[in-house]
Amino acid sequence: MIVSRFPQFPHYEISIALYEDVTNVEELRAKANSSLPFALINASLVFSVEQLYSAVYRVLIEHTYNKIQTASFSSECLLRLSASTKVSESQKFGLKYPSNRIICVNIEETTDDSIERPDETIFELVKGKSAVLEDENLSKKCDADTLRKIYKLDQTFQPERPDEFSRALVNAIQLRGL
Amino acid sequence: MSEDVLAKVYEYLTPGLPVVPIAQGAEAVVFTSEKHPYLPNSGKFILKYRPPKRYRHPSIDKALTKHRTIGEARLLTKLFLIEGLKVPKLIACDAYNGYLWLEFLGEELPHGKGFSNLKNFLWMYATDDGDPYCSIVEETLKKVGQQIGLLHWNGYCHGDLTSSNIVLSRSGKNETSWQPYLIDFGLGSTTDSVEDKGVDLYVLERAIISTHSAHAEAYNEWLLKGFSEIYKRYGDAGEVKLKEVTKRFQEVRLRGRKRSMIG
Numbered sequence: 001m002i003v004s005r006f007p008q009f010p011h012y013e014i015s016i017a018l019y020e021d022v023t024n025v026e027e028l029r030a031k032a033n034s035s036l037p038f039a040l041i042n043a044s045l046v047f048s049v050e051q052l053y054s055a056v057y058r059v060l061i062e063h064t065y066n067k068i069q070t071a072s073f074s075s076e077c078l079l080r081l082s083a084s085t086k087v088s089e090s091q092k093f094g095l096k097y098p099s100n101r102i103i104c105v106n107i108e109e110t111t112d113d114s115i116e117r118p119d120e121t122i123f124e125l126v127k128g129k130s131a132v133l134e135d136e137n138l139s140k141k142c143d144a145d146t147l148r149k150i151y152k153l154d155q156t157f158q159p160e161r162p163d164e165f166s167r168a169l170v171n172a173i174q175l176r177g178l
Numbered sequence: 179m180s181e182d183v184l185a186k187v188y189e190y191l192t193p194g195l196p197v198v199p200i201a202q203g204a205e206a207v208v209f210t211s212e213k214h215p216y217l218p219n220s221g222k223f224i225l226k227y228r229p230p231k232r233y234r235h236p237s238i239d240k241a242l243t244k245h246r247t248i249g250e251a252r253l254l255t256k257l258f259l260i261e262g263l264k265v266p267k268l269i270a271c272d273a274y275n276g277y278l279w280l281e282f283l284g285e286e287l288p289h290g291k292g293f294s295n296l297k298n299f300l301w302m303y304a305t306d307d308g309d310p311y312c313s314i315v316e317e318t319l320k321k322v323g324q325q326i327g328l329l330h331w332n333g334y335c336h337g338d339l340t341s342s343n344i345v346l347s348r349s350g351k352n353e354t355s356w357q358p359y360l361i362d363f364g365l366g367s368t369t370d371s372v373e374d375k376g377v378d379l380y381v382l383e384r385a386i387i388s389t390h391s392a393h394a395e396a397y398n399e400w401l402l403k404g405f406s407e408i409y410k411r412y413g414d415a416g417e418v419k420l421k422e423v424t425k426r427f428q429e430v431r432l433r434g435r436k437r438s439m440i441g
């Protein structure tokens with residue numbers, strides 16, 4: 001689990017963890033809409049750490065300036081990851097499709113701005129193996145074809161390096177809905 | 179730089195994200211930051227802010243700021259998709275508030291010759307015991323021409339193509355090879371207008387003549403050489419379009435001369 005804060009938003013603690021071989025996806029899916037305070041993201045649609053954080057940054061920007069569109073931080077995370085303005089489209093990043101690799105994102109407003117120690121219990125409902133959240137791990141198992149469709153990347157765009165593919169995703173996320 | 183603009187930016191960023199103002203244009207203030215807005219990376223990053231204009235009606239002003247911020251961001255994302263074209267990477271965009279985060283490009287030139295934009299680069303070779311006609315200068319200017327060629331061929335114009343809006347970055351560890359990047363697309367547009375392309379070329383030519391007059395002829399020739407190379411990749415169709423643009427470039431130049439004789 002990675003716990004961090006963005007320099008511009010010292011009062012929000014962001015916890016992110018990647019789990020593999022998750023065995024209770026059905027249970028999580030059933031709870032995802034109502035009773036879970038954190039976002040469950042299909043990890044095969046996350047290509048890079050940068051893609052994920054660039055969406056979370058937009059969540060906090062929109063939240064702080066009162067343009068948050070969905071009911072909670074968790075649904076807003078999915079929405080900001082999505083390249084479409086439709087909430088239904090953004091569900092693709094959730095557990096709509098079966099995947100046993102899941103990324104959990106929790107955004108918590110805090111009164112102080114110090115980094116607390118990771119609270120390993122917040123995601124304890126997820127029954128899986130905790131894995132290292134890093135680019136190599138993500139891109140290797142990522143479903144690039146589906147991502148291309150979601151972010152409407154033309155087949156003529158054939159980046160030579162992974163960071164160029166990631167850059168195209170960040171571009172789509174930052175311009176989404178504008 | 180106005181104090182209240184700075185205060186506004188510092189309040190928006192909070193003390194956790196300190197920035198330093200480096201340039202003020204007609205429309206935007208540019209800052210550098212050592213912190214990335216959302217990644218733990220340290221380095222150097224650009225924040226471009228369009229402050230509200232008091233002479234405009236607040237709601238019109240808000241809409242315009244949003245429109246222009248999105249316009250510049252969107253242009254950068256489209257230009258990124260053009261193979262071979264080099265523009266700064268978009269990091270974040272808060273259009274409602276007029277903020278754009280961009281990758282920082284360039285570096286300090288050796289011996290205190292300033293920031294590595296094309297203008298300072300050419301100065302470096304024109305002063306002390308530099309050779310203004312050396313192959314590094316020639317290669318770099320051709321590459322600049324190629325960048326403009328790629329931009330124009332693909333149907334875009336820069337709108338403010340001065341030698342300060344071309345930044346050079348060392349390609350890899352090789353000290354003598356520079357990769358030009360085009361920056362500041364605040365006035366850029368998606369347009370196939372031959373006139374706008376002619377004006378882009380003219381503006382850059384004027385910039386070079388005014389700061390490097392003794393060598394301007396060779397420099398502009400190299401620029402056009404690189405520019406033409408891109409068009410010539412596309413056979414007859416490329417040749418036809420190249421003729422159109424260069425013809426218009428000469429017309430714009432002629433108009434410019436007449437204007438300066440009268441004025």
Ligand SMILES: Nc1ncnc2c1ncn2[C@@H]1O[C@H](COP(=O)(O)O)[C@@H](O)[C@H]1O
Pocket residue numbers: 200201202203206208224226266280281282283284293342343345361362363364
């Ligand atoms: N991406 C960038 N990298 C480095 N310097 C930049 C960048 N963008 C803007 N600048 C600097 O800020 C000045 C004004 O920026 P602009 O308003 O975009 O023309 C430029 O002339 C550069 O010196």
